[in-house]
Amino acid sequence: MRPKIAVIQKIIVGSLLWFGVTMGPMAIASDVLPHWNESPSKAQIISFVTRVTDPASASFVPVSDRIAVFDNDGTLWSEQPLYVQLAFLIDRIKAQAPDHPEWQTTQPFKAALEGDLATLKHGGKESLLSLLAATHAGMTSDAFREMVCAWLATAKHPQTGLPYTAMVYQPMLSLLNYLRANGFRTYIVSGGGVEFMRAWAQDVYGIPPEQVIGTSLASEFVMRDGVPEVIRLPQVSFIDDRAGKPIAIDHHIGKRPVMAFGNSDGDLEMLQWSTAGSGPRFGLIVHHTDAVREVAYDRQSSIGRLDKALDMAQKKGWTVVDMKNDWATVFAPNKYTQPVLKDMFERRICTYRQGYHQSLG
Amino acid sequence: MRPKIAVIQKIIVGSLLWFGVTMGPMAIASDVLPHWNESPSKAQIISFVTRVTDPASASFVPVSDRIAVFDNDGTLWSEQPLYVQLAFLIDRIKAQAPDHPEWQTTQPFKAALEGDLATLKHGGKESLLSLLAATHAGMTSDAFREMVCAWLATAKHPQTGLPYTAMVYQPMLSLLNYLRANGFRTYIVSGGGVEFMRAWAQDVYGIPPEQVIGTSLASEFVMRDGVPEVIRLPQVSFIDDRAGKPIAIDHHIGKRPVMAFGNSDGDLEMLQWSTAGSGPRFGLIVHHTDAVREVAYDRQSSIGRLDKALDMAQKKGWTVVDMKNDWATVFAPNKYTQPVLKDMFERRICTYRQGYHQSLG
Numbered sequence: 070m071r072p073k074i075a076v077i078q079k080i081i082v083g084s085l086l087w088f089g090v091t092m093g094p095m096a097i098a099s100d101v102l103p104h105w106n107e108s109p110s111k112a113q114i115i116s117f118v119t120r121v122t123d124p125a126s127a128s129f130v131p132v133s134d135r136i137a138v139f140d141n142d143g144t145l146w147s148e149q150p151l152y153v154q155l156a157f158l159i160d161r162i163k164a165q166a167p168d169h170p171e172w173q174t175t176q177p178f179k180a181a182l183e184g185d186l187a188t189l190k191h192g193g194k195e196s197l198l199s200l201l202a203a204t205h206a207g208m209t210s211d212a213f214r215e216m217v218c219a220w221l222a223t224a225k226h227p228q229t230g231l232p233y234t235a236m237v238y239q240p241m242l243s244l245l246n247y248l249r250a251n252g253f254r255t256y257i258v259s260g261g262g263v264e265f266m267r268a269w270a271q272d273v274y275g276i277p278p279e280q281v282i283g284t285s286l287a288s289e290f291v292m293r294d295g296v297p298e299v300i301r302l303p304q305v306s307f308i309d310d311r312a313g314k315p316i317a318i319d320h321h322i323g324k325r326p327v328m329a330f331g332n333s334d335g336d337l338e339m340l341q342w343s344t345a346g347s348g349p350r351f352g353l354i355v356h357h358t359d360a361v362r363e364v365a366y367d368r369q370s371s372i373g374r375l376d377k378a379l380d381m382a383q384k385k386g387w388t389v390v391d392m393k394n395d396w397a398t399v400f401a402p403n404k405y406t407q408p409v410l411k412d413m414f415e416r417r418i419c420t421y422r423q424g425y426h427q428s429l430g
Numbered sequence: 431m432r433p434k435i436a437v438i439q440k441i442i443v444g445s446l447l448w449f450g451v452t453m454g455p456m457a458i459a460s461d462v463l464p465h466w467n468e469s470p471s472k473a474q475i476i477s478f479v480t481r482v483t484d485p486a487s488a489s490f491v492p493v494s495d496r497i498a499v500f501d502n503d504g505t506l507w508s509e510q511p512l513y514v515q516l517a518f519l520i521d522r523i524k525a526q527a528p529d530h531p532e533w534q535t536t537q538p539f540k541a542a543l544e545g546d547l548a549t550l551k552h553g554g555k556e557s558l559l560s561l562l563a564a565t566h567a568g569m570t571s572d573a574f575r576e577m578v579c580a581w582l583a584t585a586k587h588p589q590t591g592l593p594y595t596a597m598v599y600q601p602m603l604s605l606l607n608y609l610r611a612n613g614f615r616t617y618i619v620s621g622g623g624v625e626f627m628r629a630w631a632q633d634v635y636g637i638p639p640e641q642v643i644g645t646s647l648a649s650e651f652v653m654r655d656g657v658p659e660v661i662r663l664p665q666v667s668f669i670d671d672r673a674g675k676p677i678a679i680d681h682h683i684g685k686r687p688v689m690a691f692g693n694s695d696g697d698l699e700m701l702q703w704s705t706a707g708s709g710p711r712f713g714l715i716v717h718h719t720d721a722v723r724e725v726a727y728d729r730q731s732s733i734g735r736l737d738k739a740l741d742m743a744q745k746k747g748w749t750v751v752d753m754k755n756d757w758a759t760v761f762a763p764n765k766y767t768q769p770v771l772k773d774m775f776e777r778r779i780c781t782y783r784q785g786y787h788q789s790l791g
Contacts, residue, residue, distance in 0.1 A: 133638060210680055267684045277494060278684030285681060290673035290699050297702040299680040312651035319571055319660040320646060321682065323628045323639030338651050341658040 102247055106239040108395040110353075113388045114244065117351045121327065122251050128349040130327055131251040137328040138318060138339060139245075141259035141266060141283075143373040144332045144355050145274060146237040147226070147400075149364040151186060152372070153233045155267050157220055158197075159184060161204035169203075178203070181288060190371070201262075202303030205288060209298050210264045217268035234273050234405040238355075239398045244330075246275055253328070256280045258318060260310035260335055264301075282317050284309045314339035327351065333373035338380060344385060352387035359393035362400070454721045465601040465763055469756040471714075475605065478712045482688065483612050489710040491688055492611040498689040499679060499700060500606075502620035502627060502644075504734040505693045506635060506760075508597040510725040511588065512547060513733070515626050518581055519558075520545060522565040530564075539564070549734070562623075563664030567647060570659050571625045578629035595634050595766040599750075600759045606635055614689070617641045619679060621671035622697055625662075643678050645670045673716050675700035688712065694734035695746075698742060705746060713748035715739060720754035723761070 105111040121130040142148035162172065162181040172178035177196035180188035189196055205213060226236050227329050245255050257266055257276055263283030270276040287306040288299050309317050318326060329336075329343035332355040344350040356375065357366050367375040382389050392399065466472040482491040503509035523533065525543040533539035538557035541549035550557055566574060587597050606616050618627060620635055624644030631637040648667040649660050670678050674758040676699050679687060690697075690704035705711040717736065718727050728736040745752050753760065 079706060133632075147708070210684065247638065263681070263684070271494075279682070281684065288677050288680060290676050290703065297676070297699065297706050299676050315651050315658070315660050316649050320624070321483065323624070323642065338658065342651065342660065346659050 087177045102240070103243045104396060104398040104401075105243065106395055106397050110388050110390045110392070110395045112351070114247075114351075117328075117349065118248065118251050121349050130349065134324060134327060135248075135251070135253040136256065136322060136324050136326040137248050137253045138256045138258045138330070139241075139315075139334045140331040140333070140339070140342065141257050141261055144238075144258070144330055144336070144359065145241050145245075146233070147363065149357075149366070150227060150372075152261070153236075153259050155186075155189075156224065156227075156233075157217065157265065158200050158204055160220060160224065161216070162200060165204065194405060198305060201286070201305070205262065205264075206301045206303035208301055210267075210288075210301065211426045213264050213301060214268035217265055221269055229400070231400070232405045234269060235403050236400060237273060237403075239401045240396045241330075242274070242353075245276070248328070249275070254280060256282060256322065256326075258282045258309065258314050258320075260284055260308070260313075262286075263309075280385070282309060282321050304377050310335045312338045315342035318342075329353070330355070331378065332357065334378050335373070337378040340378065340387060341381070341385075344387065352382070352385060353390060354382050354387055355390045356392060358391050359396070359399060361393075363392065365393075433565070463601070464604045465757060465759040465762075466604065467756055467758050469752070471749050471751045471756045475608075475712075475714070478689075478710065479609065479612050482710050491710065495685060495688060496609075496612070496614040497617065497683060497685050497687040498609050498614045499617045499619045499687045499691070499704065500602075501692040501694070501697045501700070502618050502622055504718070505631075505691055505697070506598060506602050506618070507594070508587070508599075508724065509734050510718075510727070511733075514594045514597075515621070515622050516547075517585065517588075517594075518578065518626065519561050519565055521581060521585065523561060526565065528562070531560075554778075557668060560645070562666070566623065566625075567662045567664035569662055571628075573660065574625050574662060575629035578626055578701075582630055590761075592662075592761070593766045595630065596764050597761060598634060598764075599757070600762045601757045602691075602716075606637070609689070610636070615641060617643060617679075617683065617687070619643045619670065619675050619700060621645055621669070621674075623647075624670075643670060643682050671696045673699045676703035679703075690714070691716070692734045692739065693718065695739045697732070698739040701739065701748060702742065702746075705748065713743070713746060714751060715743050715748055716751045717753060719752050720757070720760060722754075724753065 101115060102111055120126050120128040121135070123129060139145055142152050146153070158179045158226040162178060166172050166178075166182055169178070171346055172182060177189055177192045177199055177343075179185075179190070180196075181200055189200075208216075221232065221234060224233060225231065226233055229236065248255055255274075255276055257270060257274070257280065259266060259282070260285050263281055263285045266283055267278040267281045270281050271278065284305065285307050287302045287304045289302055291298055291300055293300075307313065307317065311334070314336065318339065320322075325346040327346075327349065328351040329340045330353045336354075340352045340354070344352040354375070356379070357364060357373075359365060366372070367379060379389070381387070388395070460478060463472055472780050481487050481489040482496070484490060500506055503513050507514070520542045523539060527543055530539070533543060538550055538553045538560055540546075541553070541557075542561055549696060550561075569577075582593065583781065585594060586592065587594055590597065609616055616635075616637055618631060618635070618641065620627060620643070622644050624642055624646045627644055628642045629637040631642050632639065645666065648663045648665045650663055650687050652659055652661055653663075668678065672695075675697065679685075679700065686707040688703040688707075688710065688740075689712040690701045691714045692698075692701055697715075701713045701715070705713040715736070717723060717740070718734075720726060727733070728740060740750070742748070751757070
């Protein structure tokens with residue numbers, strides 16, 4: 070399938086990458102899409118963006134309509150071996166367990182405490198909702214984000230030992246920057262909890278809270294000691310997955326996106342709907358083909374299963390990123406992995422949601 | 431209460447305004463807030479914006495947090511003698527009546543056909559929802575906006591005979607422009623239907639679809655003749671009024687606004703919650719005191735009743751705009767009232783939601 074030249078390019082780019090890592094991120098920053106190999110995927114992205122931003126092109130799209138939507142888990146950061154929010158949820162249950170001795174013998178809490186993912190999965194949505202109600206509700210969005218930030222500052226990926234904020238795909242960060250530099254507004258549209266993501270999406274991806282769309286809890290307006298607050302309820306109000314994604318985009322943005330990015334069947338409807346609009350449209354699927362640098366999985370996976378969407382990509386001409394061959398880097402050391410800067414960035418994540426950015430960096 | 435100097439100012443500003451109208455809008459455009467008299471309200475707005483945009487001020491707010499939320503009916507445009515969307519709804523029922531002979535004898539359709547507002551009001555929410563289901567559902571958001579645009583191009587305000595798009599408050603348009611020029615993002619947060627407003631909010635107020643929050647219908651993702659579409663269902667999914675407003679802001683924007691603007695008790699919770707945040711906050715209520723140029727109403731009105739919020743404004747120090755004395759102009763001829771340009775602007779409203787702005791003006 071792949072021509073020999075790709076192998077040679079890999080060696081060249083691999084060498085450049087080695088220099089890049091050694092010399093720091095600036096070494097390859099002059100490239101249009103750093104961390105991408107010179108692959109058809111990269112060429113398709115650049116060709117599309119060049120066309121829609123050229124006022125002389127018949128495919129020109131004005132800035133006001135340059136909307137790009139991204140799934141999060143498995144598209145912007147790793148979802149293996151488990152969704153990061155599930156790791157958070159389990160750790161929250163563990164942290165609260167001393168106040169709930171009954172959890173030692175009650176499901177699904179017992180399974181969460183034992184890290185028994187199989188039982189949690191078997192319990193289905195009901196299970197997850199009980200855990201969500203116990204850990205995510207009864208507080209303001211700000212207080213919840215505070216909890217998420219505090220957790221992210223210390224939690225480690227179970228296999229790499231890196232902070233989850235370092236488990237982001239470098240080529241996708243480059244892509245976000247490239248699109249924004251070309252007048253696109255970048256949105257997250259994820260099955261994950263909207264407030265879980267808003268806690269760090271600005272700092273990690275440069276995506277502000279109002280451009281994060283996700284699964285959400287109902288909430289209520291109450292006066293607490295004379296202070297008006299919006300409090301999260303233990304009740305899911307919207308599940309932003311599969312057909313929920315185009316519905317949420319229509320509701321929240323009110324425009325059909327020009328570009329859509331996903332990695333699983335959960336993104337199928339979003340990709341279908343976005344690319345079915347009139348005028349130029351672009352769909353892309355991140356295909357997890359790299360067993361060495363990440364995990365190779367698609368049709369048979371229990372997480373982020375990619376089956377129908379992969380077939381549809383062929384049919385519709387969506388770009389399919391071959392992670393193994395198209396990405397020069399997958400993960401890279403970043404600000405969250407640098408001990409000297411760690412405290413500074415922890416503070417930046419955690420002060421973010423308190424209202425005003427502190428000028429820390 | 432009001433010093434004599436205000437009377438003199440009124441005469442001077444009135445004269446300037448006369449010249450302004452005669453000479454065209456540019457004549458007073460150099461003013462910071464055109465169409466506002468030199469009142470305490472105007473001074474309070476300018477003082478606040480000056481403080482929060484001054485990097486040397488302790489009250490400085492970074493651009494990313496400059497969020498201003500506006501109620502629509504009665505705050506940005508007239509809600510008298512009836513909500514514009516209700517006029518639209520009644521006209522839609524009339525337009526569809528030939529296909530529904532049963533409506534002649536069935537409530538609430540009969541009342542709508544007869545323009546019998548008292549009966550409609552007596553029927554309450556149930557009534558309105560039947561009418562909404564019959565006229566607002568079963569189509570895409572785009573198709574619905576198309577209907578709204580076509581209606582706006584010909585519908586006239588029942589008392590002034592002006593297009594509804596000319597029944598906007600000129601001082602509030604100035605305020606929107608002034609805030610945006612100072613780095614604020616301006617949002618509508620209204621009890622009105624979100625797609626009804628998105629049809630024209632960009633063209634009339636300069637507010638894009640993604641910054642319009644309102645009451646919404648549920649919708650579903652379907653394949654229609656092989657084309658994926660999001661279709662509106664005859665079922666209200668969220669009522670964006672009263673306590674719903676802060677809940678919707680928390681959900682949609684994820685930030686507590688720095689400035690909030692309303693005109694009725696329906697805006698009370700939004701104003702309370704927005705102004706209760708830490709750091710500098712600004713609340714404003716438009717008080718309809720002008721029986722000559724608009725309608726004087728507040729505590730006893732059946733539309734946009736202003737009672738508790740007026741008392742709360744005193745207590746919390748919110749700015750209360752005295753429409754009669756604070757506004758030099760209320761309504762003014764605009765692009766929608768100019769026959770020569772009418773066709774051009776109709777096309778602009780109506781092409782807007784088709785995906786790409788046409789460069790018409």
